[in-house]
Amino acid sequence: MKWTPEQWNDWKWHMRHRVTSEEALREFLDPTSSETSAIEGTKEVFQWSITPYYASLIDPDNPLCPIRRQVVPHMEELAPDVIGLEDPLEEVAHSPVKNLIHNYPDRVAFCVTSQCAIYCRYCLRKRMVGEAEFMMRKGELRDAIAYIAAHPEIRDVLLTGGDPLTLGDANIDWLLTELRAIPHVDIIRIGTRMPVKLPQRITPELCEVLSKHHPIWLNTHFNHPKELTEEAGVAIDRLLRAGVPVGNQTVLLKGINDSVETMKELCQKLVRMRIRPYYLYQAQLIEGTAHFRTPIEVGMHIMEQLQGHLTGFAIPRYILDTPYGKVPMTRDYVLGRNEEGVVVRSTRGDVWMELNDAPDPSECPVVLPKL
Secondary structure, eight states, X not given: OOOOHHHHTOHHHHHHTOBOSHHHHTTXXXXXXXXXXXXXXXXXXXXXXXXXXXXTTSOTTOTTOXXXXXXXXXXXXXXXXXXXXXXXXXXXXXXXXXXEEEEETTEEEEEOOSOOSSOOTTOTTTTTTTOGGGOOOHHHHHHXXXXXXXXXXXXXXXXXXXXXXXXXXXXXHHHHHHHHTSTTOOEEEXXXXXXXXXXXXXXXXXXXXXXXXXXXXXXXXXXXXXXXXXXXXXXXXXXXXXXXXXXXEEEEOTTTTOSHHXXXXXXXXXXXXXXXXXXXXXXXXXXXXXXXXXXXXXXXXXXXXXXXXXXXXXXXXXXXXXXXXXXXXXXXTEEEEOXXXXXXXXXXXXXXXXXXXXXXXXXXXOOOOBO
């Protein structure tokens, strides 16, 4: 694939030229026989798409490259996954109208699109991203906005998806204008991976739109230090100069960032780029993602090792997301382990068991009480 500097800096060019075939992938690397089989074998399971920018970060000589493993299909996605679920957070059950998730009294997650620039293989919303039935028509967006307007307890709206920044500037401006017209909406947040997978999307024009509707907060999703590139730094700097605070939500992924050294480096580099490490998520029980999931004790061990070795605001909170809300993975909330998994108490007082493999004692010194 050939491109000019003008094309490379144009986010719409990247969207039009996303890698969606083995032939296109070969412009960046020679896929292994397993990857070739997985590209064909997972077609009916989950879409795949990689921006040229993100594909350029892949080490073509290393099948275990942490960038590569996040986006190139794997045959492991088709392996039996006895505990994997389609909707582990029961988001559909908490959706009073299409694509609007109301699980907390004072806030909603508004999935304004099902489109993403890339499709991460561990995605929480594999059931919907890339699927036409979850795209939002203007009338459906209005229905969701009307629900928010009719519920004065809602003061915080998270725009998510899919990725909301796949929408054009005019559509984003319209959405923010409609939400800002609701008196009880104090905070608007945007959840996007664009600074990671397509930093060219963070244009001066987009930042001008965002700056019209403050307070706007943005959380992005860097998983590995290799993703913190010079281009990503330019995107983050533009957001900050537009008055948009930037936080980061990392997912703990086996073989990608599940070591103290990698997580420490990631947090240090995030802070250097003026991004606040916000959450470290335990990987969800999504169908076909068993090869990405780590025992909860591994995450607890990483967090114990970060404490005292990083400044306080450089340490994220380790979180398990459940149908009863987010649960901090600390000794206050983690009750112990039984034969099936880890038992936790939610902040609402509910007891929840996360089906989870026991750790290898040689790899993780954290031991939970047996229940």
